Amino acid sequence: MAFLIFLYSMMILFSGILLFPMKRSMLSFLDAVSDAILVYVMGVMQAAPFKNQLFPVWALMLVSFRSSINALSSYGTYFELRNALKLLAVAYLNITHGSKLWHVPFWLFWSLLALKCCYRILARHVASQSLWSGRSSELLQEYMGANGKESNFNPERCNPETMEGYKYFVYGESQKSRKKGHSLSVKDLRPLVTLDKIWQCDDGMLVSSIRRQGKDLSLSFALSRLLRCRLEGAKLHADTVSMTRKLISKRILAEDPEDEQFGIRILELDVEFLRDSLHTSYPMVFCSGFLSLSFTILVCLVKLLVAHWLYKDISKVYSLDLLLSYKDLNKQGLGLYIDETRITTASLTSVITLEIWEILTYFISNWTKLLAMCKFVNCRNRCLKFVLNMLFRFHYILNLPKGFLILSMEWHTTNLMRLFRLFSTMFKWEMTLFIEARHLNARAADYAKARVIQALRTMDLEGHPLSKDLPSPRISVKAERYWLASVADIPRCSRVILVWHIATCLCEIKFANDSGTGLTWMSGAPFLVDQKGPTGELHKAHTVANYLSQYCLHLLVSKPKLLPEAILVSKKTLQDTIQCAHEMLKGCGSFQIMYDKLMEEPQKAPDTHDINLSGNILQQGAIMANALIKKDETCRWVILAEVWAHLIVHIAPSSKIEAHAEDLKSGSEFITVIWALFSHCGIEKSELWQQKKGAESGNSTSGLANQSSNVADTHVQEASPDSGMS
Template sequence: MKYYFNASSEYCNKSVELYVYNLTSSYTDQRNEAPMVATSVVMFILAALFFNLNLFSRFSDVSAILNPSVRLFLNTSLSLFLPVMSYLFSEAKNDSGAGGQMTELSVRARTILMWMLLVELLRRKVEEILVTAAGAQGYSGNIERATRIAWLGYLVFYNLRSAGKKALYGILWVFAAAKMVQRFVSQELGKRSFAYGKNPQLLSSYMTRMLQDGGAEHESSSNKGSELLKRCNYVVMGEEELQRKAGPDGYDLVSLAEALRKRDSSVVTVGKIWKLADDNKDKLLRKDPRLKRLCLSFALFKLLRRRLEDFPISSEEARSCHDLIFKGLCEEEEGNATEDGTGSGRALFQVLNNEVQFLCEYYHSVQPVVFASPFFFLTNYILFPVIVWALSILTIILCSHGDVSYAFRSFEADNYAVSVGVMKLMGCILPKITTSPPELFTVVDLSVTGLLLLALAYEEVWEFVVFLLSNWFMVSLVCSYTSKPGWRDSPFLSGVIRRILWVRDRLSHPNVCVKQLSLLWCHCRRLSSALLPTKAVPLDAKKALMARLRDVSDDAPLSNGRSALHQQAEELSWACESGSIAEVILTWHLGTEMLAAKHPAPKKQKPAPGAGCSTTNNRNVGMALSRYGAYLVAFHPELLADETDGTKRVYRETKEELRKGMGWLGYYCSGQGARLRKLMEMAAARQNKHEPPATTLGKGARLGKALIDKATGRDEPVWKLVAEVWTEVVAYAAPTGSEQHVKAHREALALGGEFITVLWALTTHTGIARGGPVTATPATPPAFV
């Protein structure tokens, strides 16, 4: 900076001072000083928010969705942006022509116009890409977007005079208009495509026909493990290529059986991928079993999406899914546990978690990952930039009336920041910011423009990265690899897939995590769930939940914890005698927290993954599920089986009683030990008076005292009991209770999904209900062909 200021002082004193004067003249005008300063400050905050949102929010995960709270805030803020900035632009434009006829817009007016164009390009980051056939927003969003683009085009081409300035701003406008057209075309094609918007209708007909054809085949092979998966004809991709004819009961797929038998068919099924992965000649799928599981997740995502869009799941399909998941996937994993290092339950929840992520991105994506495929990569990231560059060159030429040489000379000569350079300009201005307010706000305005440009560049690069590393693109590559022998024989294409996998492995976070809330130590964080700690679901919890849901039958239906108590501690069954699952959760949560406070975990002792019956592992399962259950009651009551208002009432009354019983100072300031003593005193007082606990807090205190008494001398059996009860309670809360329950799970996808949604997906696929299975598993497993 010193070099620029000293070596070019004469240049700075003449050219730059004139530029600074033009840019900051509005600040020295007492009539417009306040709104201009406020505008610069607000724009700086907005630009910094966009920059941080693009940069720091991406370090933790590779995702195509945005937090709905952030999206709502930005949408609300930007809704007033164009009218306010248009007014300020008009004021700056009038100031430009105050002394007579205007020959060119002032620097201030051009700066505001630049902000308007850059914010319009960044606005799409907070707008969801909807490709459902219903089109929740209809055409209103596209019309509003087109109106904004048309208005900006009017401001650019009607108000700018010099060819170079009009070309620079025209290029940005062309880019914004091209992005709008690209988004509109993608959405409309997606809505009309049988691979996206119309897929539920087609897939319902496909599943009906597939199960009818499969039921007649004789059972000549094994019906367990990988053999069951190899015979599974659940479609992954390509069903839109089938010959179809619309009928009164859906689509008639006249060539389905023939298409499934063909090896080179474009219809890729789970069975084809599993067979290829079992082929000794194929090294890609055989080496990494996660690829075939990802394709299974995609097939299940398509099936579950029908449920969210009011297409029923038949009982035959539920039986089929039950066998595919529990007799196919789970038993294959158990058989390969020593081969690939995975434990029981890990593969199942990996498949289900990926399925829920597909749902999240399909309904709430702000980037076009839903269309990820080699063809879309070619058109969107190779052909589209070429077209934009051609239109930009055409804009430069048209702005100079066809004089090519003059067009490119004026592009640099008429734009001061391009010809001089932003760094040299900043070097001339920075030394004066401490003594001159106009120079200070000039730096603010230049910083705003720079941050917006950086955020735009980063967003374009990140969109490309997310596209390449997305699960959607990987599934599309694997399906092309499966259906096209040329891909399998090409070392280059196989190498590309392996390198993408290598990058994905270093950026992915495969663990399923849950929020943790404790009523004994976390009272003041009710305002935001983002402040709560997060913990990976213990592997033993996954194993236990998988085993419990697999064993659901008429003889062993799901319960709110009573079945676990009947086997080991019948005297505690009163703790589950409630029609409210929220009350049972809070009762056992308080009891578990009291037990954990009385018998803390040994320091520096890590759980052994293979020792499922150890005290440490049972404690981890009980504590993780207990605190997650309390979190659901406090923050997501709509995801539980009870009515939402009833769950809120139970939680509110429990908190109020806890605050009243401990006093204000004890509730907010006392430690965990003090709260434990107070709850023990409450339980002992009721026991001495022979009064049954009438409230959730009273039941929780009594249960905690009973668990502590049982753990005297040896706490391992107690923690085993607690872990089994919590496994039963969480499994009981998973199945669908009503259509409002289904709607709540769909809305929860905007936040990235919850672990309870993963379990809900499993119970929906397999037909598991709270009173037992919806459909009894047949004696002979159904065929999948």
């Protein structure tokens, strides 16, 4: 039983708090194992040769625990039916083994669990038919589709600053929409809460910071509904793309001195709402607005009270004073009773804690704040003002534990990798060149996001596909020759990532060597150089380049389905490069030896005005690193940071919307956030990865040898020396 509770605790930790690549697989495995163990434990209780009146209580708590695990997951009918069968088994167990001393609270608690199962099945059906959730795309297709009113989407009348003209639906359709034949239509826009209404609500009753957060949530939610339209194949009017593109360019990507994180925060919330809509229970909890939310919270509160009642009744029977009064009770029997009391107390306490956590999770969620803001726009009163103030001021209660636990998990991951490097075979040295620890602090992530946003601001979002040129003159002067050298001929995403990652790793080793960092043994840290060392522009550029380099490699290794090329191509390129590294770096026991080995060949490279990328991918990366090392330290890392920022921007556009939607089950990737931006702008691919005439198809296995360890030579000549080095 203790092991089962431990498994349940792990599932709650994984499902509600931690996000990591193997999350969905881990949860599926734990779900199957815990269910099998639960059925076995209940069977053992029923078949036991002796009767214990606490068996039904323990079984009921285990089923309640199991039910609470999926509180934030997208629970389905099959899961709830399984719980219902377990409840029937618990009822039979109580009839045959239960005590009449706590008869009433036990059956009340059992009834609440049964009610919760039935309600969840009903709520799922209601949510699937709701115009706010399940049929949202169907409604938006009628409202914003080709047959919609032109007045609803006129880019000329739209103002991204005030949101005037952006009549994107946010809330209220379920009451004010009606069915005509087999289609849906909106009878009257006035009672509905649209994006422009929320942004133009400057009521003095709300604090400016709360009003701004409410506007951000409404904008993100409206955009997430457009993303869902694309996922579900809904066709929208062409002008809606122009309107959204204008909103992205003029508002989300615009520089805001007062709030530098505005753009990335809106896009992250956009993807988070999409994830919640697809893979969590929030659409079911809010299927009827505050009514369904209130019912869910009320059931949790009643369960709390009944659990406390049950605990009180059991305590009366199993109190220590009462047990000591029995003269015929020996020490062994007393110890057994004490253990049973502890198990009962622990199980009831765990259930009560879970119920409190579930209530807080729903109450302080972004969905509750969004709903409260929409209600306030339609009905402004002091009661709603109080609710909004409370929700927005205390949202950090749930955010703090999440960040702490993720950082703790990454810290342990880093130490596990260090142990792996210490005790594994010689192959660990070659693998270390490609797989770095991902424990990077929040400041490093902020630097990287800011640099990517800067790169996005320089892009022409009107074009389709995305132009492959480096648009910024400041960037072109420093980085153009390096950029063109890596994407010449038939650029493949996996090849370009590996070439630049190897170049970045070699530049990092050079930087560490110049900084006096010992390179005899492999380091377990994410960066070889202490981040407190570099300062100013060098510090930011160094952090961004390493962060994005490791992140892009993470995508290639763990999430190749999110890259704009066939998965087979990505995997083949990576496998061949690792095999090549195994052969070339055999016997290398440190970073310094690796560096010396790889940099021997590039010393024969041509003059400083040309970059000839030839040989296999490792050699190409070394040649690129050798050319970069000839620059001064700051300029070198600025070039790397800008190239990586633009590279991840070109990786993001794709038509693989199903892959991104499926990957959201394990959490939101940064690449998905950038993909969402391009999706809103109608950009599905980059010119960078388009095949030239006569080139091999990216989906075929022929031609993969060019990406392998025996890759054919590639030559890139820069004719004009003036356009290269700065």
